[in-house]
Amino acid sequence: MKNVDSTKEKGVVAMKIETIPNYRMAYVRQVGPYGPANKQAMERIKSWAADNNLLNDKGIYGIPQDNPAETEPEQCRYDACIVIPDDFQLEEGMNEGELAGGEYAVYKVEHTAEAIQKAWVDSLEGLHHSEYQIDHKPVIERYRQEMVSSHFCEICVPVKRKDASTLL
Secondary structure, three states: OEEEEOOOEOOEEEEEEEEEOOEEEEEEEEEOOOOHHHHHHHHHHHHHHHHOOOOOOOOEEEEEOOOOOOOOHHHOEEEEEEEOOOOOOOOOOOEEEEEOOEEEEEEEEEOOHHHHHHHHHHHHHHHHOOOEEEOOOOOEEEEOHHHHOOOEEEEEEEEEEOOHHHOO
């Protein structure tokens, strides 16, 4: 992992570049405006994961699938996910997907609605002035127990290095 910035500014504590592997995921999907209903999806996946002894140090992931500036709020999809072993048999009614691995700019953020919302905007703006650009995969929220218990979470923005021609 490469630390790029370790300053704290208004809820965003630090950014580092991290390679996240591909993961097989079980998920619960919430369709509708992003907001409080996302927390309900998180609670459902956490409860299901606890019942199936799947809570682990990889954490719980929130993956907004749509850009609310381009998609009607009623159509926005939010997936609350947990990593599952390759040999785990999913029961009927649980969704399965894959988290696309690769390089991510990972921002440690205070675990408040205001700080997370600000981090979404600031993280995208901050990349504009770096050697990285956004890759075409969903931005993810990662909630690992050791961070959540300290009132932090992470915003993970998929990135790739800019072409030399775009750095000029």
